[in-house]
Amino acid sequence: NAGVTQTPKFRVLKTGQSMTLLCAQDMNHEYMYWYRQDPGMGLRLIHYSVGEGTTAKGEVPDGYNVSRLKKQNFLLGLESAAPSQTSVYFCATQNRDRAYEQYFGPGTRLTVT
Amino acid sequence: EDKVVQSPLSLVVHEGDTVTLNCSYEVTNFRSLLWYKQEKKAPTFLFMLTSSGIEKKSGRLSSILDKKELFSILNITATQTGDSAVYLCALYGGATNKLIFGTGTLLAVQP
Numbered sequence: 001n002a003g004v005t006q007t008p009k010f011r012v013l014k015t016g017q018s019m020t021l022l023c024a025q026d027m028n029h030e031y032m033y034w035y036r037q038d039p040g041m042g043l044r045l046i047h048y049s050v051g052e053g054t055t056a057k058g059e060v061p062d063g064y065n066v067s068r069l070k071k072q073n074f075l076l077g078l079e080s081a082a083p084s085q086t087s088v089y090f091c092a093t094q095n096r097d098r099a100y101e102q103y104f105g106p107g108t109r110l111t112v113t
Numbered sequence: 114e115d116k117v118v119q120s121p122l123s124l125v126v127h128e129g130d131t132v133t134l135n136c137s138y139e140v141t142n143f144r145s146l147l148w149y150k151q152e153k154k155a156p157t158f159l160f161m162l163t164s165s166g167i168e169k170k171s172g173r174l175s176s177i178l179d180k181k182e183l184f185s186i187l188n189i190t191a192t193q194t195g196d197s198a199v200y201l202c203a204l205y206g207g208a209t210n211k212l213i214f215g216t217g218t219l220l221a222v223q224p
């Protein structure tokens with residue numbers, strides 16, 4: 001079992017470029033989350049999904065879009081990257097109603113120049 | 114506004130020392146408090162606390178919650194270099210019923 005995987009691991013973008021981050025899980029978890037982690041800011045929730053075909057905004061959703069077309073995949077899109085989106089992005093999955101069992105992916109380090 | 118505050122922000126100790134990390138919170142709809150350890154990559158779960166005064170222990174790590182005073186502490190005894198990491202406190206609950214993370218405490222254990 002791979003658990004939670006994220007693609008890519010690293011990426012450098014120029015301002016205005018777009019990209020999609022992929023999170024894939026093989027644990028059959030209903031809930032999936034996208035966080036960003038910045039120095040001194042902790043982990044902040046961008047968007048989340050409670051099931052296939054559903055998404056919702058978290059604490060810092062602006063500039064990002066998400067899709068959950070299949071249960072095992074959660075995509076995070078940046079349509080027009082900005083330097084403020086330089087961060088480490090973590091995906092997490094969760095079995096329904098068991099918050100302490102959020103399993104995190106290894107992270108994607110994104111730099112926007 | 115729901116918030117989680119951790120202190121200190123960073124800490125440097127020597128192997129064998131005991132450390133105490135603090136997490137205070139203000140949150141509506143408290144359901145549980147969680148501690149995570151984050152080394153170079155993804156956070157890994159340490160403890161979940163839901164009731165006041167009941168200590169959770171795992172080896173040299175222990176944690177306790179005080180729901181009246183709205184804080185939790187994480188103790189690490191006989192620290193080792195492998196304990197070097199960022200320790201994150203998170204609350205489950207709040208207005209959105211999601212995890213709310215603190216900024217973390219960076220612990221460096223020197224040989």
